[in-house]
Amino acid sequence: MTPAARTQAAIELLDSIVAAAEQGGAAADTLIARYFAARRYAGSKDRRAVRELVYAAIRALGERPASGRAALVTIARQDAALAATFDGSAHGPAPIADEPAAAPGVLPRWLAERLAASGLDPAEQAALVERAPLDVRVNPLRGELPVIEGAAPIAGLPDARRLPAGTDLAPYAGLVEAQDAGSQAVTLAAGAAPGMTVLDLCAGAGGKSLALAAAMANQGRIIASDVDRARLARLAPRAERAAARIIEPLLLDGGREAAALAGVRADIVFVDAPCSGSGTWRRNPEARWRLTPERLERYAAMQRHVLALGAPAVRPGGALVFVTCSLLDAEGADQVELFLADHPGWSAEPLALPFGRARGRGVRLTPAHDGTDGFFVARLRAPC
Structure with a gap:
């Protein structure tokens, strides 16, 4: 050409x-x-x-x-x-x-104003559309440590590596999973350990379920649920390649989720909630052209619904971990305040993560400050 x-x-x-x-x-x-x-x-x-x-x-x-x-x-x-x-x-x-x-x-005016109100100055906003690095999580369940040319460790995340742009991951299927360092960091907020029961409520294709299985050393139970059949169907082959044997996919029927989860009592309910994805615009920059105030409100309403579904599945004294790949308070800190107001006896716990800064009752990671995708995470403790 x-x-x-x-x-x-x-x-x-x-x-x-x-x-x-x-x-x-x-x-x-x-x-x-x-x-x-x-x-x-x-x-x-x-x-x-x-x-x-x-x-x-x-x-x-x-x-x-x-x-x-x-x-x-x-x-x-x-x-x-x-x-x-x-x-x-x-x-x-x-x-x-x-x-x-x-x-x-960088952004539509209304979005720039919303992000400014959420504490992101112009430099932070500009970083939202810079090029993203290629990060992977090395899978300890396979018992093999692949040697990948140019791979660099990421401080605070023993299983994370940052690779040169364009690295072909096909030869390492099952040995590594493409996963942003920020995504790996917020998964640590679950505090998953061997022997636990974990409900991954919005599992999608299962990237965080795989990371949780590794943290649990394949001991315990992970219920990976979602209403999206096509996305959830991708989990089983990924889990097989990764030797993650404790993951049980559970397809939920939209509108009847509560009935399907009625018998679940988990040590941890992990909610990687649907959101605008503003923290991932480095990878999908055209997504900011799609977002409208009305769509943002729909995402916020969906998050309130998912959190309300997840709360009854937490055993007494267990934890509900709320994660969004958004930097807007409407999809992060504000949701935690609404949840705590509606659920007396619950409390937000402090988090010690390798990245991020405090935001409301949780921690927020941003591309400019942390060199990761943008996330908000909070850990909420159920009453005993």
Whole structure:
């Protein structure tokens, strides 16, 4: 592909990403993969160059642009080499004229205001869309310690390694799990130990269930539940590769979750709650184009529902661990205050984690301060 053709491909991809963000469609990574699956003529260098151009535009624009062309025109006006590719050639975009561009920035105004109210200054906000590192958790259950070129330890997390960008993890399936250092750190808040019963209430594909199984040395019981059949179905093969033998998947019927959990009494109920994902925008920067005040309120309501479901499953004196990959207080510190107000006798416990700073009754990790994805975590103790 010529440089102009690469720019045109990026415009086409951005058009589909903008439309998906507006309509709740597939994520950017999925759309990029589909695009090149239908264009086998594009070589690896072409795919990499187009992908980098697409994500450069996404990271540069806080507000959803009107079109892919408007997005690239915006950054081309600051980049002479990119502007030169708007040459009107057979496979390239038309020359840049006196046309509207998108407004550069980190976040939509309303989100910037909400994050500022949640204690994140402009530097913290800017870090939300920087490139994320590649972190993995070495799996002690396999009894093998893989040697991966360029792997660096992460202080405070004995099983964590930070790898060079682009490292192929396929040869290490089961030996390591891709998991951000922040995600590993907040899992420590569970305090899971051998012999315990743990309910992973929003298990998804089971990344934290696998980490909990390792912390428990495969002794005890982990009930990994979720209402999403497709995501939960991915857990069993992952657990088999990781030699995690104590995980029991439990598919919940939406609206009837309480009945399915009525007989569960766990030492720990781990709630990795559905949220806006603002802490993971380094990996999915177009997600900030999708979020609206109305969607944020729906996430907050969903979290209140999940916490209310989890509380009865905690044995007397046990713990409810609440985690979100969000940096908005509406999905973190505020939820803990609401829960404690509604559940007399419960208390928030102090946490000592390798990363993070106190926020409300919990701990918050941020990309700028901790070099991890953003998380909020709180550990809530049930009355005896």
